[in-house]
Amino acid sequence: MSEVFDQNAKQVVLIVDDTPDNISLLSGLLKDQYKIKIATNGLKALQIASSLPGPDLILLDVMMPEMDGYETCRRLKADPATSDIPIIFLTAKSQVQDEEMGLRLGAVDYISKPISPPIVLARVATQLNLVRARHLLQDQNKHLESLVQDRTRKLAKMQDAIIMAMASLAETRDNETGNHIRRTQNYVAALARKLKNHPRFSALLTDENIDLLYKSAPLHDIGKVGIPDNILLKPDKLTSEEFEVMKLHTVYGRETIISVEKYLGESNEFLRFAREITYSHQEKWDGSGYPENLMGDAIPLSARLMAIADVYDALISRRVYKPAFSHEEAISIMRKGSGTHFDPDILEAFLEITEEFRQIANQFKESDSHVPVN
Structure with missing residues (x-):
């Protein structure tokens, strides 16, 4: 034929x-x-x-x-x-x-x-x-089929743009984060790819889910839009009362995602990852984090990945309350957090691909808020 x-x-x-x-x-x-x-x-x-x-x-x-x-x-x-x-x-x-x-x-x-x-x-x-x-x-x-695929691509592109716009809205509240959201989403994806064949994580870290983690990671700090400026932008150390208010950004972020799920009348893997990341990325492996003091595997994997990405980027970035650490200094500090702040297996994977993190950091560096990592 x-x-x-x-x-x-x-x-x-x-x-x-x-x-x-x-x-x-x-x-x-x-x-x-x-x-x-x-x-x-x-x-x-x-x-x-x-x-x-x-x-x-x-x-x-x-x-x-x-x-x-x-x-x-x-x-x-x-x-x-x-x-x-x-x-x-x-x-x-x-x-x-x-x-x-x-x-x-x-x-x-x-x-x-x-x-x-x-x-x-x-x-x-x-x-x-x-x-x-x-x-x-x-x-x-x-x-x-071609029309449907084209329409689907355009919708996906529009959705990605909306996600980045929502994340950027939170970013504008904190003018020192620069390209933080782009760096962290790439860190998360790199770390997930490294761990996709790990026996503890392979069931969840499929190629599709890694893509969803990449897309949902920028939403991790959207709850900061609910934090008052006098706390969010304070150049000095927060008081205990102020820190309690700052912690609420995780709650506000989760509530935002839950409101989307309620509007849709359903959830999906993307929204689940976004909800987990926004709410639990400040949890620590030993249970000393917030908002719920979760410990070990009780912390969602998505949030454990985000914790590595978020802390690394915070360390190498200049803030009003601290200078930027070098890449080597950041690695040394994070290495000490194995089993306390970070899941040991995830941190070990991070330590094996630190050069990739360095490259991502330099790719999305910004001169006003981020020192190139050399």
Whole structure:
């Protein structure tokens, strides 16, 4: 069957017969309306049928030497490349069981010899009209699929833009974070890829989920929009009361995601990761974090990944209350947090890809708030 369908081109009919007179009769009958190909035996028919452009219809004689029409039909139907080509048997064998055999093998019609030209023309036209209709339907379906894929891509791009806009809204409240959200989402993705084959994490860290983690990570601090400026932007150490207010950014972030889930009437993996990250990225492995003092594996994996990314970026970034640490200093500090602040297995993976973190940090550095990591 032709690889690309041209509805204006002549359709191709393959005549398979070992008798020259039969070939001449059928060719003369059909050549004005269709493009004719000829095979004088079954093997040649198989070769022509599997070549591109292939036939749109096969007129197949039953009684041929070496390989009869039935065996030729079996092989055509067994090959995925030719199985969809309609076959009409033309034969002098007119017993009911002969016709039954041909139809059982997959033929669409069975015409007895000697042939009646009007009958052949009518039945060939019927089958080729069906072929044309099927091709047009397939082309339409491909076009619709293309439109759907294009629309889906545009929607996904719009959703990503909305996510980044929401994250940036929180970022503008704290003008010292710079490209923090872009760096941290790339850190999270790099760390997740490193751990995807780890026995503790492989079930969750599928390629699809890693992509969702990458997309949801920028939302980790959206709750900061609810923190008063006098606390969020305070250049000095927070008082205990102020710190309690600052902790609420995790609660505000989770409530924002929950409100989205309620509006949708459902949740999904992306929203689940976003909810986990916003709420639990300040938890610590030993239970000394907030807001719930979760410990160990009780902390969602997404939040444990985010903790590594968030702390590393905070250490290498300049803040109003501290200078930027060097990459090496940040690594040294984080190494000490194994088993206390960080999941030991995740920190170990981080320590194996610190150079990748350095490259991400430099790729998204900003001169006003972030010192290049050298």
